[in-house]
Amino acid sequence: MIANLPGVTLWPDEFAERYRAAGYWQGYTFGQMLRVRATKHPDRVAVVEGERRITYGELDSRADRLAAGLRERGIGKGDRVVVQLPNVAEFFEVCFGLFRLGAVPVFALPSHRMTEISYFCEFSEAAAYITVDAEAGFDHRALAADVVAKQEGLQVFVVGDAGEFTALSEVDADPAELDEPVPGDVAFLQLSGGSTGVPKLIPRTHDDYIYSFRASNDLCGVTEDTVYLVALPAAHNFPMSSPGTFGVLHAGGRVVLARRPSPDEVFPLVESERVTLTAAVPPLALLWLDAAAETSHDLSSLEVLQVGGAKCSEEVARRVRPVLGATLQQVFGMAEGLVNYTRLDDPEDVIVSTQGRPISADDEVLVVDDEDNPVPAGETGHLLTRGPYTIRGYYRADEHNARAFTPEGFYRTGDVVRFTAEGNIVVEGRAKDQINRGGEKVAAEEVENHLLAHPAVHDAAVVSMPDDYLGERTCAFVVPRGTAPKARELIKFVRERGLAGYKVPDRVVFVEQFPQTGVGKVSKRDLREAISRELVPKLGR
Numbered sequence: 001m002i003a004n005l006p007g008v009t010l011w012p013d014e015f016a017e018r019y020r021a022a023g024y025w026q027g028y029t030f031g032q033m034l035r036v037r038a039t040k041h042p043d044r045v046a047v048v049e050g051e052r053r054i055t056y057g058e059l060d061s062r063a064d065r066l067a068a069g070l071r072e073r074g075i076g077k078g079d080r081v082v083v084q085l086p087n088v089a090e091f092f093e094v095c096f097g098l099f100r101l102g103a104v105p106v107f108a109l110p111s112h113r114m115t116e117i118s119y120f121c122e123f124s125e126a127a128a129y130i131t132v133d134a135e136a137g138f139d140h141r142a143l144a145a146d147v148v149a150k151q152e153g154l155q156v157f158v159v160g161d162a163g164e165f166t167a168l169s170e171v172d173a174d175p176a177e178l179d180e181p182v183p184g185d186v187a188f189l190q191l192s193g194g195s196t197g198v199p200k201l202i203p204r205t206h207d208d209y210i211y212s213f214r215a216s217n218d219l220c221g222v223t224e225d226t227v228y229l230v231a232l233p234a235a236h237n238f239p240m241s242s243p244g245t246f247g248v249l250h251a252g253g254r255v256v257l258a259r260r261p262s263p264d265e266v267f268p269l270v271e272s273e274r275v276t277l278t279a280a281v282p283p284l285a286l287l288w289l290d291a292a293a294e295t296s297h298d299l300s301s302l303e304v305l306q307v308g309g310a311k312c313s314e315e316v317a318r319r320v321r322p323v324l325g326a327t328l329q330q331v332f333g334m335a336e337g338l339v340n341y342t343r344l345d346d347p348e349d350v351i352v353s354t355q356g357r358p359i360s361a362d363d364e365v366l367v368v369d370d371e372d373n374p375v376p377a378g379e380t381g382h383l384l385t386r387g388p389y390t391i392r393g394y395y396r397a398d399e400h401n402a403r404a405f406t407p408e409g410f411y412r413t414g415d416v417v418r419f420t421a422e423g424n425i426v427v428e429g430r431a432k433d434q435i436n437r438g439g440e441k442v443a444a445e446e447v448e449n450h451l452l453a454h455p456a457v458h459d460a461a462v463v464s465m466p467d468d469y470l471g472e473r474t475c476a477f478v479v480p481r482g483t484a485p486k487a488r489e490l491i492k493f494v495r496e497r498g499l500a501g502y503k504v505p506d507r508v509v510f511v512e513q514f515p516q517t518g519v520g521k522v523s524k525r526d527l528r529e530a531i532s533r534e535l536v537p538k539l540g541r
């Protein structure tokens with residue numbers, strides 16, 4: 001397949017033909033998907049945000065008008081647009097507006113800061129940046145001003161009070177005849193959790209992504225009666241497509257936005273909107289479970305609680321049904337593609353102790369040793385995967401792609417897993433140089449590079465340390481140059497470089513030198529062991 005974006009490798013033709021013939025790729029775009037729904041039932045509510053209730057008809061028409069308005073401003077098919085929005089209704093207007101136009105959103109998270117946003121804008125050569133005036137006490141317009149200062153010609157559109165920029169609400173024109181994208185086109189670029197110095201961008205096509213959430217709908221019981229609450233950041237792959245907001249909009253259900261994930265925001269919404277399905281990362285699920293035991297809100301409408309993004313402990317998993325009266329669904333997925341679910345009718349033991357199995361009969365999953373040889377059945381190894389909704393390469397990353405994919409096109413997930421006898425996956429660990437901080441992914445190398453920018457840092461190695469609440473936190477081991485700075489000072493230094501808060505090290509430990517492996521590399525395993533030994537007494541285990 002030839003990609004609409006330069007720097008993208010899609011599936012070889014023989015695979016594309018197979019996936020079409022099997023009925024996975026059904027040949028319609030996001031724009032068409034919304035049109036079908038809006039035509040069928042224009043007056044049904046699609047999105048609820050606070051007092052706002054947006055029908056399918058309204059969302060459809062707003063997407064048309066926004067697409068036309070952006071085109072008048074010179075933004076067109078194939079142009080990249082960095083989108084950084086919190087959980088507001090405009091997020092969906094922007095998505096579908098850009099999809100109709102064939103412009104390609106690059107989905108940033110609300111917690112991203114100057115370092116990430118300017119990188120996304122520059123690397124993708126974005127034509128525009130769509131953001132919000134302020135969120136969680138942070139001034140996004142000031143951020144936009146800094147980004148524009150570095151990238152001339154970048155247009156900025158702001159949800160809310162636009163200040164010196166253009167208000168998104170002003171981007172509005174009568175629907176125009178558009179040169180619409182085709183289903184095989186890249187629809188957007190999603191972010192990778194990453195393990196390298198800079199985040200990689202993941203090209204997802206209309207065909208492959210729509211397949212992933214349409215098929216997820218079947219596995220998750222999503223119908224037009226589903227009321228889905230999105231408490232995680234809407235731009236993340238999990239709440240977007242597993243089956244997430246897009247799955248629910250495909251089915252004609254209702255999406256309810258929570259601006260914050262805390263129980264005091266979420267529980268009243270569950271009660272008033274009669275929410276049936278929602279998704280959480282493990283620490284959030286724990287927070288909800290603790291709060292649910294004491295709440296006066298009626299949560300009885302909730303049928304399914306999905307937990308994923310990081311490993312859910314069996315202890316937490318076992319509490320879901322008794323406390324919430326809902327079925328737990330474990331979700332083990334990745335923005336690169338493959339998503340595994342426990343099935344709603346699995347025995348309770350499978351639900352609480354495994355991460356489920358792939359969506360598709362054509363998801364190929366291999367468990368291999370360090371030399372890519374399959375391990376004996378049931379043993380632990382590296383998970384490799386290829387299939388109808390797993391990418392064949394990151395955007396403009398040839399060198400990295402040569403390592404991240406096998407010559408046969410399997411994606412090296414970096415996850416260490418085993419299969420149970422009945423065919424479910426259990427995630428046992430990780431081989432990639434990444435910290436999973438309660439579902440938020442931190443690439444060690446990226447943080448190490450920020451630390452190395454400090455004049456008093458000679459060398460840095462960032463590893464995970466165990467944490468009761470988040471599962472893992474980050475610990476930076478630092479070899480100082482001369483006199484060691486204060487840990488506090490180094491943490492402040494990293495923060496002030498303008499990166500997302502979740503990437504700032506939780507702890508800094510100064511050492512004279514790093515332990516080494518047999519071949520003279522830094523032994524991160526020894527560092528992890530050292531910090532977890534030190535944490536044991538503190539955690540009272």
Ligand code: OOB
Nearest residue numbers: 193237238242308309310311331332333334335427
């Ligand atoms: C989801 O996507 P990403 O791209 O933020 O992170 C993917 C990585 C996986 O490779 C794995 O290391 C970890 O996150 N992960 C899990 C997990 N779910 C994700 N590790 C253990 N248990 C789980 N249940 O995180 C994501 C994307 C779609 C659906 C769900 C999660």
